[in-house]
Amino acid sequence: MHADAQQMLTDFFEQLTVEKRASEHTVKSYQRDIKHLTNYCTDKSIPQWTDLKQSDIRSHIAGRHRQGLGSTSLQRELSAIRSFYNFLLKGGLADSNPAQYVKAPKQARKLPKTLDVDQITGLLEAGTNSVLEIRDLAMFELFYSSGLRLGELAALNLTDIDLADKSLMVRLGKGGKSRLLPIGSKAVTAISNWLEQRLKNVVVAEPALFISTRGTRLGQRSIELRLDQWCKKKGIAEHIHPHMLRHSFASHLLESSQDLRAVQELLGHSNISTTQIYTHLDFQHLADVYDKAHPRAKKKSE
Incomplete structure (x- = not known):
């Protein structure tokens, strides 16, 4: 040049x-x-x-x-x-920006891996052998029970959960939005077991639901490491991260209910297109629904 x-x-x-x-x-x-x-x-x-x-x-x-x-x-x-x-x-050295309206090709969005129901059962029913594992099981049950993001779970306070009502409040979800979520019975039991142990280690006035051995709020990175250690100790070969539990929650719920709007609300997605990309349905199930419901798909009787 x-x-x-x-x-x-x-x-x-x-x-x-x-x-x-x-x-x-x-x-x-x-x-x-x-x-x-x-x-x-x-x-x-x-x-x-x-x-x-x-x-x-x-x-x-x-x-x-x-x-x-x-x-x-x-x-x-x-x-x-x-x-x-x-x-x-x-600087007055050009009259236009030729790159202004040029867009890069769109990246194909890949679905994160999901666990099937048997894998989830193996993960969550591996048993606990210590106070820390009682806490960890409560966290993992809650991830899968309510489809929480990692940051949302780490930010939970005692006042955000109501075990009698089997519900929790996410106060600062993505985009600063709050949402009320149900808690499954297995998670309620696991959290109850943890709360009995939590009282022994908590620092005075610490509001966090999940705390470390020092009595302070457990950080996101620590939660990731605990899940990794849990899998290794329980003999689970596959690498599992918190987002896989959230995705599994969404996939299993959507496959069973077929209610995309409800799953969107539970996940805290502002746009339903995000839910459509983030979750997936079993194709064979969709094919069966299509065969049964579409008027041009049914074969006429001979």
Whole structure:
């Protein structure tokens, strides 16, 4: 590219470092991303940044996609290019941002793995041998019983649960939304057993439902580690994380009830499309429903 174009890049990266105080990691990422665009311009004999059109940016991103780059990486590259052109626009060095309306290919959303009912039963009926395991079982039962997120479970206080009513209140769910959830009988029993032990270790005025051996609120990372240790100790080979219990809750409930709206409410999803992606139905069950219900699917009697 022309020397002027190279100088613009130098000035942009200097602004990122000095004025924007971007981290070294961010600057290097921008340099790497825009280097690919520079190579494209060289290959296409484009001397100036102002010569690039929207079609060129699309062609460049499409080429990077064909090279195997994923959606997240392409979005990052587009973000770097947009930032560079915004810099040029502010300096009066360009009249438009050719990357402004270019979008990266959408990433196919993968469903997290789910446990079947037998696996859940094996996990939750492995037995307890200590006070910590009594606490851990209460946590894991509650994950599966109420479909809680990790952060929601860690944030629970004693006042958020009502065992007599078999319910709990999530006060600060995703997006700051609260919701009232049922607690299953197995979880109620496990929590009751834990509350008997909790009194022996709690620090005065600690409101948390689940506490550590020091008597203070158990953190999210500690909960993840406890689940991992539980699986290893109980001889469960598969790596299980808290979100798998939430997903299993949603999948099993949806497969049994077919009530997508109810599952959406229980999970705390603001958009039902999230629930549709996040949960899945057994295809054979759907096929059976279709065969029985669709007027053009039924075979006429001979």
